[in-house]
Amino acid sequence: MAGWIEACGADDVDEEDVIRFDHEGRTFAIYRSPDDEYFATDGLCTHEKIHLADGLVMDDIIECPKHNGRFNYKTGQAKGAPVCVNLKTYPVKVEGGQVFVQID
Amino acid sequence: MASDKSASGPQGMVIVGAGECGIRAAMALREEGYGGPVTLIGAEPHLPYERPPLSKAVLLGDDAPSPKTIANEARLFEAAVLHLSSVTATGIDREAKSVSLSNGRGLHYSKLLLATGADPRPYALAEGLSHVFTLRTFDDALAIRSRLGPGCRLAIIGGGFIGLELAAAARTRRADVTVIEAAPRILGRAVPTEIAQVIHARHAREGVRILVGAAIADMKEQNGGILIKLQPALKDEAGPSAVQADLVVVGIGAQPNTALAEAAGLTVENGIAVDAHLRTSDPDIFAAGDCCSFPLAYQDGRRVRLEAWRNAQEQGTLAARNMLGGRQAHVAVPWFWSDQYDLGLQMAGLADRATQVVRRDLGSESFLLFHLDAEGRLVAASGIGPGTSIARDIRLAEMMIARGARPDPLKLANAESKLKALLAA
Numbered sequence: 001m002a003g004w005i006e007a008c009g010a011d012d013v014d015e016e017d018v019i020r021f022d023h024e025g026r027t028f029a030i031y032r033s034p035d036d037e038y039f040a041t042d043g044l045c046t047h048e049k050i051h052l053a054d055g056l057v058m059d060d061i062i063e064c065p066k067h068n069g070r071f072n073y074k075t076g077q078a079k080g081a082p083v084c085v086n087l088k089t090y091p092v093k094v095e096g097g098q099v100f101v102q103i104d
Numbered sequence: 105m106a107s108d109k110s111a112s113g114p115q116g117m118v119i120v121g122a123g124e125c126g127i128r129a130a131m132a133l134r135e136e137g138y139g140g141p142v143t144l145i146g147a148e149p150h151l152p153y154e155r156p157p158l159s160k161a162v163l164l165g166d167d168a169p170s171p172k173t174i175a176n177e178a179r180l181f182e183a184a185v186l187h188l189s190s191v192t193a194t195g196i197d198r199e200a201k202s203v204s205l206s207n208g209r210g211l212h213y214s215k216l217l218l219a220t221g222a223d224p225r226p227y228a229l230a231e232g233l234s235h236v237f238t239l240r241t242f243d244d245a246l247a248i249r250s251r252l253g254p255g256c257r258l259a260i261i262g263g264g265f266i267g268l269e270l271a272a273a274a275r276t277r278r279a280d281v282t283v284i285e286a287a288p289r290i291l292g293r294a295v296p297t298e299i300a301q302v303i304h305a306r307h308a309r310e311g312v313r314i315l316v317g318a319a320i321a322d323m324k325e326q327n328g329g330i331l332i333k334l335q336p337a338l339k340d341e342a343g344p345s346a347v348q349a350d351l352v353v354v355g356i357g358a359q360p361n362t363a364l365a366e367a368a369g370l371t372v373e374n375g376i377a378v379d380a381h382l383r384t385s386d387p388d389i390f391a392a393g394d395c396c397s398f399p400l401a402y403q404d405g406r407r408v409r410l411e412a413w414r415n416a417q418e419q420g421t422l423a424a425r426n427m428l429g430g431r432q433a434h435v436a437v438p439w440f441w442s443d444q445y446d447l448g449l450q451m452a453g454l455a456d457r458a459t460q461v462v463r464r465d466l467g468s469e470s471f472l473l474f475h476l477d478a479e480g481r482l483v484a485a486s487g488i489g490p491g492t493s494i495a496r497d498i499r500l501a502e503m504m505i506a507r508g509a510r511p512d513p514l515k516l517a518n519a520e521s522k523l524k525a526l527l528a529a
Contacts, residue, residue: 016524054492056499065495066441068414080135081128081417082174 004093004100007040011097018062018073020053023103028090029053030099031073033060038092039073040101046078046085115140115212117427118203120193120364121219122146124155124413125393127174128420129217129427130185136428143186143211145193145203150242151176152187156413158245159269160443163252164276171242196368198386215388215427218365218376219420222358222394222411227261229323235330236323236352239266251351254278259332259349263290263314265442267355268303272444275310282313282347284332289316293357294440296461296473299449299488306447306469315343323352358411360395373397375409380433382423390427392419401435402506403457403483412440437505439498446490452502453484462516472497480510497523 007021013032020043021028027043029052045052045064054065062073069083076087091102117133119126122144130144146152153171162169180187188205195204196216204210224238237248248270252258256279260267263285274281283290291300307314319335329350337343360375371377371385375397382390382398393416399405418436425432441450447469458475465471470489477483485501487494500523504511511529515521 050492054495056496063499065492065499068499081131081421 004102007099007101009097010038010094010099013038013099016057016059018053018055018057020051021101023101026103027051028101028103029062029073030092030101031057031062033057033074038094038099040090040092041071041073041076042088045069045083046087047083052087115201115214117142117215117217117424118211118213119144119217119219120203121217121221121361121393121395122148122152122187122189123219123221123393123416124152124174125221125416125420125423126217126219127152128417129219129392129424131175131183132421132424133428134183134185136425138424138428140214141186142184143188145188145191145205147190147192148241148243149190151180151189153242154413155240158242159239159266160273162242162245163249163270163273169246169249193364196364196389198368198389201388213388215390217420217423217427218384218389218391218395219393219416219423220361220364220376220391220395221416222360224354225357225359227354227356229320230261230352230354233323233325233330233352235325235350236354238354239270240358248351248353252277252279255280257329257348257350258282259284259330259347259352261320261332261352261354262356263287263316264293264355264357265291267353268307268444269442270353270355271307271312272310275307275312281311282315282349283307284318284320284334284347285314285316286319287316290314295449295451296455296475296486298463298471298473299486302469302488303444303447303449306445310445315347318343358394360397360409362395365389365391365395373407377407380405381426381431382419382434383426390423392416392423398434400438400454401433402437402508403454408438408454410438410440412438414439435506437502439502447488448491448494449486449488450495450498451484451486452498453482453505455484455486458483460513462513464517464519466494466519470494472501474501474511474513474516476510476513480513482509482511500524500527503527 016034018031029043031039047069050066056063070079071087076089150171152174192206193203202212230236258279258281260283271281321335322333330352332347362372365376376391378396394411397407397409400408439452455475459478460476462474472487475484511526
């Protein structure tokens with residue numbers, strides 16, 4: 001198990017928004033929820049490998065920017081057609097104003 | 105016509121057309137808890153598959169492509185959806201509530217969904233000629249793909265989405281590409297001029313020859329290909345008088361498949377006419393997707409027909425619910441996209457009633473256009489940029505359109521002003 005990776009500053013993500021984070025050839029999406037918690041998932045939609053960070057965050061849902069596939073970014077759960085495969089999620093912590101992701 | 109003698113089996117849900125719309129409807133019937141028979145009738149030999157990649161990814165890559173299936177056999181089996189492939193519906197007997205099939209059999213229905221789609225508009229001058237293709241099915245894409253390659257001379261008739269996406273893919277395969285468009289500019293029907301200009305310029309830079317205002321006088325087979333003779337240009341610039349091609353693809357739009365509905369006496373009005381619940385003039389028959397015209401909720405219920413992936417999905421799902429007795433109205437705002445090279449175009453709403461356009465610049469080759477009507481209501485938004493960079497803003501604009509919002513044009517123009525804040529306002 002790899003350790004915690006520093007992904008971004010806590011202020012780099014707006015509330016109810018998402019940014020992209022690339023690390024060692026992989027891409028992730030870092031979310032900040034409307035109630036100011038942070039979450040992380042794989043960065044690409046499970047339907048057609050589109051970067052989710054271009055998508056829209058509404059409450060606890062991220063919507064793919066291409067085909068409107070929806071996931072709960074807190075649990076990774078796919079919310080119906082066209083997405084049927086869940087999104088992988090990763091543990092997140094915030095320390096000293098920085099967001100850390102635990103990547104396996 | 106079907107006779108009830110030929111129909112067999114218990115009544116159930118029958119869906120004609122196994123494209124995006126039909127398969128979504130079939131799966132939605134199960135998601136809604138329907139337990140009776142569901143039969144999905146598809147004219148093609150393949151399992152239901154996604155069409156958008158046909159003008160893009162399927163044409164590229166080195167490996168032999170296979171269709172991107174929406175539901176594989178296991179999933180269809182699990183959902184107990186009977187998919188009849190390579191079968192067409194040949195008639196509807198509304199009295200007997202049965203559909204006759206090309207395999208000589210028949211099916212009773214309690215509710216019937218027509219999701220027959222739209223087929224490429226035929227081009228009279230190209231009729232009966234070899235080397236001429238259209239692009240609608242996976243097999244069409246394979247046929248075109250097998251002939252594309254470095255140096256292949258491809259002529260595309262029609263500068264619409266299909267033709268231009270094909271042009272981009274063909275350039276990636278290093279074909280020699282000419283697009284012949286009769287109108288003064290490409291993408292005339294659906295896309296604002298400013299966006300069409302960006303796409304035109306990009307194609308030109310990628311080496312695509314685009315001939316606009318080019319009327320075709322004649323086409324004939326010659327030298328193992330096709331010679332396309334053009335009418336003399338009326339304008340000053342002397343365009344070519346002819347285009348020699350190894351391969352011709354005609355992409356001049358699509359027409360809804362309404363023959364089955366018409367023969368059954370259903371109302372047809374630029375597509376199979378349905379109400380807000382996607383019901384045809386026969387209450388036991390529904391229609392959805394490219395084949396139907398429906399009242400557009402956010403614009404006074406004016407009747408429109410869309411050829412769009414998301415619309416096919418949404419209407420298929422909604423039709424399924426209403427076939428089960430639901431009374432849900434279709435309220436979605438039209439949305440579509442096109443990818444060419446690394447450029448992504450998205451559009452929400454219909455801009456034809458706009459009287460004012462507000463532009464928000466985001467970068468080089470990247471901007472949004474907001475289309476407002478005379479009352480200041482946002483009726484459409486369109487944008488272009490690299491990849492999916494404009495997607496989120498178009499999605500937010502779509503939500504504003506659905507709400508009938510009248511956003512401040514100055515804020516719309518200002519890239520610093522967040523659309524999410526405007527939506528909440």
